[in-house]
Amino acid sequence: MNYYLYIIxxxxxxxxxxxxxxxxxxxLFRHNNSGSKATKKAxxxxxxxxxxFATRAQAVRREQEIKKKKSRKYIESLISPVG
Structure with a gap:
């Protein structure tokens, strides 16, 4: 089973x-249908x-790494196409 880090x-x-x-x-369905306290406003x-990732631990570790940066710029650099 695969595990995913995601940005919405x-x-x-x-x-x-x-x-x-x-x-x-x-x-994603739950985020859009008030299934998450953090995202229920939209x-x-x-x-x-x-x-x-191959394991849940790896996905969570990466999630925490990104959140720890507290940087919108960093998130946007991840999601923007290179080139």
Whole structure:
């Protein structure tokens, strides 16, 4: 089973959210349907970026690494196409 680090974006809030999950489709559905306390203020979350990991621990470690930076610029550098 794969685990994913993901970054979603809400245009109405102009905000990014970083998380991890084994099921991206279900997790995005829950974010858009008040299934998450942190993202319930918006219903327009869209998937912007993913990384795949072999273990949950690796995905969570990467999630914490990104969140620890507390940098919108860093998140935008990850999701923007290179070139």
């Amino acid at each position: 974006y809400s245009a109405s809030l102009d905000q990014y959210y970083v998380g991890s999950s084994a099921n991206l489709e279900d997790r 219903k327009d979350w869209t998937l912007k970026y993913t990384e795949t």
